[in-house]
Amino acid sequence: MNMKEVEVVIVGSGPSGIATSACLSQKSIPHILLEREDCYVSLWRKYAYDRLNLHLAKEFCSLPFMPHSSTSPTFLTKAEFLEYIDSYVEHFNINPLYYRSVESAVYDEAEKKWRVEAKNMQEGFVEVYEAKFLVIATGENSEHYVPDIPGLDSYEGETVHSKYYKSGSKYESKEVLVVGCGNSGMEIAYDLHKWGSYPSIVVRSPIHILNKELVQRGMHMLKHLPVEVVDNVITELEKLAYGDLSKYGIYPPNKGPFYLKQVRGNAPVLDIGTIQKIKDGAIKVIPSQIMRIENKKVVFENHMEKEFDVIVFATGYRSIATKWLKDYKYVLNDNGMPKNTYPKHWKGECGLYCAGLSRRGIFGASMDAEAIAKDIHQTISLITTKLQYPSKDI
Numbered sequence: 001m002n003m004k005e006v007e008v009v010i011v012g013s014g015p016s017g018i019a020t021s022a023c024l025s026q027k028s029i030p031h032i033l034l035e036r037e038d039c040y041v042s043l044w045r046k047y048a049y050d051r052l053n054l055h056l057a058k059e060f061c062s063l064p065f066m067p068h069s070s071t072s073p074t075f076l077t078k079a080e081f082l083e084y085i086d087s088y089v090e091h092f093n094i095n096p097l098y099y100r101s102v103e104s105a106v107y108d109e110a111e112k113k114w115r116v117e118a119k120n121m122q123e124g125f126v127e128v129y130e131a132k133f134l135v136i137a138t139g140e141n142s143e144h145y146v147p148d149i150p151g152l153d154s155y156e157g158e159t160v161h162s163k164y165y166k167s168g169s170k171y172e173s174k175e176v177l178v179v180g181c182g183n184s185g186m187e188i189a190y191d192l193h194k195w196g197s198y199p200s201i202v203v204r205s206p207i208h209i210l211n212k213e214l215v216q217r218g219m220h221m222l223k224h225l226p227v228e229v230v231d232n233v234i235t236e237l238e239k240l241a242y243g244d245l246s247k248y249g250i251y252p253p254n255k256g257p258f259y260l261k262q263v264r265g266n267a268p269v270l271d272i273g274t275i276q277k278i279k280d281g282a283i284k285v286i287p288s289q290i291m292r293i294e295n296k297k298v299v300f301e302n303h304m305e306k307e308f309d310v311i312v313f314a315t316g317y318r319s320i321a322t323k324w325l326k327d328y329k330y331v332l333n334d335n336g337m338p339k340n341t342y343p344k345h346w347k348g349e350c351g352l353y354c355a356g357l358s359r360r361g362i363f364g365a366s367m368d369a370e371a372i373a374k375d376i377h378q379t380i381s382l383i384t385t386k387l388q389y390p391s392k393d394i
């Protein structure tokens with residue numbers, strides 16, 4: 001078996017992994033980056049619908065040491081964001097090892113090291129790495145989630161998860177049901193309408209509807225004001241912008257949008273035009289839950305029934321780091337998310353860290369990367385000093 005010793009292993013080369021790699025390189029800390037796909041930032045490059053653009057203003061979407069250029073637009077397109085990431089990777093000479101799917105990581109108490117096993121998916125064999133520090137950067141979105149609905153297995157139409165949805169080009173004139181009204185579901189419903197299909201969207205919970213400008217304003221206000229104040233202002237502006245949507249089956253939650261993002265990780269919907277299409281009747285809201293599926297027919301809890309040609313599951317993602325990280329309890333809870341609360345979420349025990357699991361998007365990933373590299377650097381310096389001056393009480 002192939003075994004390599006290394007100071008730090010980072011698992012995942014999304015924005016969190018590459019930002020951590022850059023921060024470690026700045027401190028000359030040797031590390032490797034293991035990635036199961038054939039490219040970095042695969043979520044953005046491969047698993048995003050064509051219409052996806054950044055929701056947050058560029059000042060909240062940069063990685064450490066490299067702000068976006070002053071000439072780039074405030075809201076970047078996906079292509080512009082990928083160009084930025086490409087130049088980042090080139091500048092910091094980041095070299096992930098691709099086709100390495102990490103399948104196990106255990107802590108060896110005696111050796112005080114992490115033993116990480118990665119399946120080399122091209123060659124078919126398992127590679128083993130031993131590291132003092134292990135950084136989980138596999139993302140909040142490492143596995144797509146599809147609910148278990150009675151009858152789904154024998155549904156006679158086509159199903160697709162938002163992770164694999166590209167555009168509505170092949171669904172013209174089709175009746176399409178979008179399940180889930182997060183940002184993916186709302187944008188996909190809009191996209192389907194633009195491509196000439198007949199979308200309906202399942203909205204089972206209250207949601208905040210904002211737009212990019214309102215979120216940008218709120219994010220800047222949060223730097224100086226408490227979240228309750230920001231939420232009061234932004235929800236008033238939300239009402240002015242969209243009015244009462246209850247007749248369309250859309251209700252606001254009783255807590256504010258930034259409170260819900262910070263505490264529960266629920267992002268508000270950033271409207272790209274879907275709401276107007278709902279008001280126009282071009283996109284139908286089904287304010288209920290699916291009860292069961294029979295052949296092509298979907299039966300809802302409000303007793304509505306309708307046949308659909310296609311179902312798009314925009315039902316979100318899960319972190320599944322607990323599947324491969326056998327000793328996950330050093331940093332994660334059973335849901336694969338940090339067990340410590342923000343802002344202490346990124347640091348675990350025994351040299352284990354997590355980056356990008358604070359539900360704060362690219363901005364959160366950057367902050368985690370900087371904190372992790374600083375902490376690893378301090379720990380290494382302390383060990384080195386202790387080795388040089390073993391008798392001193394440092």
Ligand SMILES: Cc1cc2nc3c(=O)[nH]c(=O)nc-3n(C[C@H](O)[C@H](O)[C@H](O)COP(=O)(O)OP(=O)(O)OC[C@H]3O[C@@H](n4cnc5c(N)ncnc54)[C@H](O)[C@@H]3O)c2cc1C
Nearest residue numbers: 012014015016035036043054055101102138139356361362
């Ligand atoms: C559709 C969509 C749009 C979004 N838009 C925004 C936005 O506009 N602004 C914003 O701030 N945030 C946005 N987000 C949030 C998103 O989580 C971040 O943008 C960002 O991609 C998170 O980076 P990450 O590196 O933590 O995770 P990811 O980008 O998910 O990267 C994780 C990487 O780890 C790899 N990996 C996973 N498991 C393993 C394993 N076992 N072995 C090896 N490799 C593994 C994956 O292949 C992947 O490349 C969006 C999310 C989605 C789903």
Ligand SMILES: NC(=O)C1=CN([C@@H]2O[C@H](COP(=O)(O)OP(=O)(O)OC[C@H]3O[C@@H](n4cnc5c(N)ncnc54)[C@H](OP(=O)(O)O)[C@@H]3O)[C@@H](O)[C@H]2O)C=CC1
Nearest residue numbers: 053054055147180181182183184185204205267314315316
């Ligand atoms: N341009 C951008 O920047 C974009 C950003 N994103 C971000 O990516 C992340 C993931 O977003 P997204 O993919 O939308 O996932 P989310 O987890 O945000 O949304 C999932 C949605 O599916 C609903 N849902 C789950 N199960 C069911 C069910 N059985 N029946 C009906 N509804 C169900 C949820 O409802 P409930 O709340 O009731 O559980 C929720 O509305 C978010 O942080 C989002 O903001 C996504 C797209 C675009």
Ligand SMILES: O=C(O)C(=O)Cc1c[nH]c2ccccc12
Nearest residue numbers: 055056215261267268359360361
């Ligand atoms: O799109 C997301 O889910 C993100 O994580 C980006 C984000 C970080 N902070 C926010 C506050 C309001 C809306 C989106 C985000």
